[in-house]
Amino acid sequence: MTTITKLESKVKELSKLLEALKELNAAIDLQDIFQGILDQMVMIAEAKEATLWVLEKEKNQIVAKASSGTSTESLPTSTLSIGEGIVGKVVKTGEAELITDTENVINSSVAYLSPRSTSILTVPLLAKGQIIGAIQLNDKKDGGHFDTRDRELAVILAEQSALSLHNSQMYDELYKMFVSMIRMLAEALDARDPLTKGHSERVARYAWLIGKRMKLDAQDCFELYQAAILHDIGKIGIEDRILRKTTGLTESEYELMKTHTEIGARILSAIQPNRFFQKSIDTAMLHHERMDGSGYPKQLKGEEIPLFARIVGVADAFDAMTTVRTYSEGMSVREAAAELIRCKGSLFDADIVDIFIEILENCSYDLQSFPKTDAV
Ligand SMILES: [Fe+2]
Incomplete structure (x- = not known):
């Protein structure tokens, strides 16, 4: 098989996969997906501020990708290692964390929160049994504390969102591969x-x-x-x-x-x-x-x-x-x-x-x- 024929069949394969994923409602713009998930979560839990963190497995780090009520730039850090801070802990264990006693938390190693927060709810994003990130909610809009009901709702919503997020991430990766294949096809032509x-x-x-x-x-x-x-x-x-x-x-x-x-x-x-x-x-x-x-x-x-x-x-x-x-x-x-x-x-x-x-x-x-x- 010539290089070009190989590339052509690879492009065909990838375009089929992309099509299949598109059927699953995957959007091209991952950032829109991040923001959509976060906005829904903020609305359901009536939170004041929220951030969405995505696990980048190959780099072994967790990165803040979207925020609501605050900006990711205003966070003390936008990159955490697994196990670091509350978000790092939730990504490591896959267990949601509900914290109402922020006094003690702020002084501990799991801080990385706005010191103004009095109530913090962090839920994992789990897709097909794999942790792909976490969402952290800071403070209720009405000044009250998150409770176990908020926690349950947030966990359910996170489960549903994580699947579409996972699909979009896959789509995004395939899309990039697809584009590089197209490029290679053109380069193979130019090389002749x-x-x-x-x-x-x-x-x-x-x-x-x-x-x-x-x-x-x-x-x-x-x-x-x-x-x-x-x-x-x-x-x-x-x-x-x-x-x-x-x-x-x-x-x-x-x-x-x-x-x-x-x-x-x-x-x-x-x-x-x-x-x-x-x-x-x-x-x-x-x-x-x-x-x-x-x-x-x-x-x-x-x-x-x-x-x-x-x-x-x-x-x-x-x-x-x-x-x-x-x-x-x-x-x-x-x-x-x-x-x-x-x-x-x-x-x-x-x-x-x-x-x-x-x-x-x-x-x-x-x-x-x-x-x-x-x-x-
Ligand atoms: Fe031409």
Whole structure:
């Protein structure tokens, strides 16, 4: 099995797992899950302040991830070792702790609490028999003390929340693996053609910056980044004698090269479920379409070309122009920008070109000072 085939089947496996987890209602943003759990807990127990702590097993530490009524920065520490403080103790034993005599606790080694607290309830987050963290509640809103009823309620709620938290953590991990697989797939492609090394990554970065400036939401920006990094994946199916040719292509070779758009769409369509990849499939197929209908493979015009394909079209052309290849010197950034402007409206979407020029102006036409992407 070639590296690429291995990677492809790994991506397929991971996308199936991701889909299965999505069915379990896992959200992408773990922070939202943390906050949601905490807000529910505060409401049920009528607590004044609360913090959610997550066990990071590989680092052997417990980290404050969310808070309510206070901020995690205001805590004496946001990292504990297992067994340290009340939270550390609850994570170690898996037993809830209800403390009403805070005087003695504050003076002992298990403190790490606001000295104002008079009542503290700490419950473990247990999922499938495993401790994944703890929630600490400080003080009742009405000034009273937490009682055993609060403790029971909090334990039940924590049990239910822990399962969804556990699913989300798994989803988050898989998601990161999935993204790194996509990256590896693109790198494997770039490695076949050393002349265009890093092309996919750069195009993805430019496209992502354009998407962000267009105020696309975080999910769309990520999907755009994914689509851009995979836009040329079909070149996997182009023979080396054409792909690595250092002189100009003959007409028939160029015709073959053009098929990378359809090959790419076919490769990505094979990944199930393909709704994860629909925009990437379209982008692979249509990133060489041009506004005046002179592109390929379908000769689409204007807004018939999907937005992501129009964005990647601009980013791709810019990178091709500014990269030194054996058969071309590579233009300066300013020259490439002038070329984009010259072809705006005819070949490229005028609004997208304007946005990209703004980005270039903001970094004084110096690609080294381009903002880094936090897309992945
Ligand atoms: Fe392409």
